[in-house]
Amino acid sequence: MKKRILCYGDSNTWGYKPVTGERYDEDERFTGVLARELGEDYRVVEEGLVGRTTVFSDRMEPERCGIEHLLPFILSQLPLDYMVIMLGTNDTKTHFHVNAKEIGYGMEELIIKAQHILRIRGSKAKILLVAPVPICPEDDPMFGPESAEKSEELGGVYRELARTWDCLYLDAKTVTREVGGDKIHLTANAHSALGRAIAAIIKENE
Numbered sequence: 001m002k003k004r005i006l007c008y009g010d011s012n013t014w015g016y017k018p019v020t021g022e023r024y025d026e027d028e029r030f031t032g033v034l035a036r037e038l039g040e041d042y043r044v045v046e047e048g049l050v051g052r053t054t055v056f057s058d059r060m061e062p063e064r065c066g067i068e069h070l071l072p073f074i075l076s077q078l079p080l081d082y083m084v085i086m087l088g089t090n091d092t093k094t095h096f097h098v099n100a101k102e103i104g105y106g107m108e109e110l111i112i113k114a115q116h117i118l119r120i121r122g123s124k125a126k127i128l129l130v131a132p133v134p135i136c137p138e139d140d141p142m143f144g145p146e147s148a149e150k151s152e153e154l155g156g157v158y159r160e161l162a163r164t165w166d167c168l169y170l171d172a173k174t175v176t177r178e179v180g181g182d183k184i185h186l187t188a189n190a191h192s193a194l195g196r197a198i199a200a201i202i203k204e205n206e
Contacts, residue, residue: 002043005202006077007031008066009086011185012132013048018180018187028188033195038202045077053090054106056098060142064090067110074117079125082202083114086130086172088154089184092147100153104161111165128168128201131158133176133190136183143184168201 007013015029016022026032035044049069051061058064066087074080087110091103098106111127118125134151137143155171162169175197178190186194 003081005082007084010052011050018182018185030191030195037199092150093142094144100150104157131155131171133172
């Protein structure tokens with residue numbers, strides 16, 4: 001059987017094009033780049049949802065709470081060898097009123113639950129925690145100036161989480177900072193850089 005990788009994230013995992021809201025083609029999305037870089041011995045499974053958070057429920061965008069969906073998505077994709085988690089950008093929205101450290105608390109609960117589900121199913125899948133590329137929105141009504149600051153701080157917060165919970169780790173801003181016209185969603189070049197970086201980490205851990 002091919003080695004299986006579940007990518008669990010938000011609109012940037014889904015492949016949301018800046019401004020237009022259309023979806024990048026499969027080969028353009030970082031998940032597609034990841035699959036191409038790893039080759040035929042791997043199967044990359046996308047699970048991206050626009051608006052998904054770590055643990056926060058949003059009345060304006062319901063059914064987006066990431067921790068609530070973990071169980072069915074993990075169980076439906078077993079067996080797994082890796083799980084790539086990239087969330088946190090939507091948590092910086094102003095109406096959640098949380099700082100980067102509190103977003104980290106949510107991510108910690110999500111990691112704990114994911115590891116528990118994998119463990120009780122006998123899976124030795126490794127979690128790769130990815131701190132998303134920082135955003136700098138100017139006109140989006142859901143994000144304010146403090147959202148950019150919080151998104152910038154997530155890299156350090158997530159690094160500590162990865163160390164504490166024995167996860168692989170990537171700070172996406174170390175490989176790209178390219179966001180498109182909405183200053184939130186990744187450019188095609190950013191998807192390419194991110195996919196290659198994730199592939200390199202997986203190859204290093206084989």
